[in-house]
Amino acid sequence: xxxxxxxxxxxxxxxxxxxxxxxxxxxxxxxxxxxxxxxxxxxxxxxxxxxxxxxxxxxxxxxxxxxxxxxxxxxxxxxxxxxxxxxxxxxxxxxxxxxxxxxxxxxxxxxxx
Numbered sequence: 001x002x003x004x005x006x007x008x009x010x011x012x013x014x015x016x017x018x019x020x021x022x023x024x025x026x027x028x029x030x031x032x033x034x035x036x037x038x039x040x041x042x043x044x045x046x047x048x049x050x051x052x053x054x055x056x057x058x059x060x061x062x063x064x065x066x067x068x069x070x071x072x073x074x075x076x077x078x079x080x081x082x083x084x085x086x087x088x089x090x091x092x093x094x095x096x097x098x099x100x101x102x103x104x105x106x107x108x109x110x111x112x113x
Contacts, residue, residue, distance in 0.1 A: 042086050049079040 053075050060068055 039086065042082055046079060046082045046086070049075055049082065051078070 053072060056063070056068065056075070057071060063071075
């Protein structure tokens with residue numbers, strides 16, 4: 001195995017993995033607006049996360065202490081994000097912001113001359 005042959009592809013592969021992890025973690029933490037239909041999905045997600053935490057705690061003796069702690073913290077953080085999203089008030093889906101004074105909306109006539 002020669003570094004000249006395998007070095008660059010390994011470096012590119014590792015950079016791709018790191019970039020993928022960064023993108024996945026950013027997308028995971030992105031705020032998602034809560035529509036009225038998404039509330040049920042968020043409640044189901046919250047219950048699933050709490051069930052995963054309970055199952056992990058039941059199998060705590062089988063897991064490595066550090067891995068258990070890191071995974072549990074990640075699940076708690078995700079459950080916190082879901083809880084915050086559920087606490088946000090839902091806005092009506094069809095509500096559009098009122099145009100500001102002096103702003104002409106395309107397709108509507110302007111002010112009288």
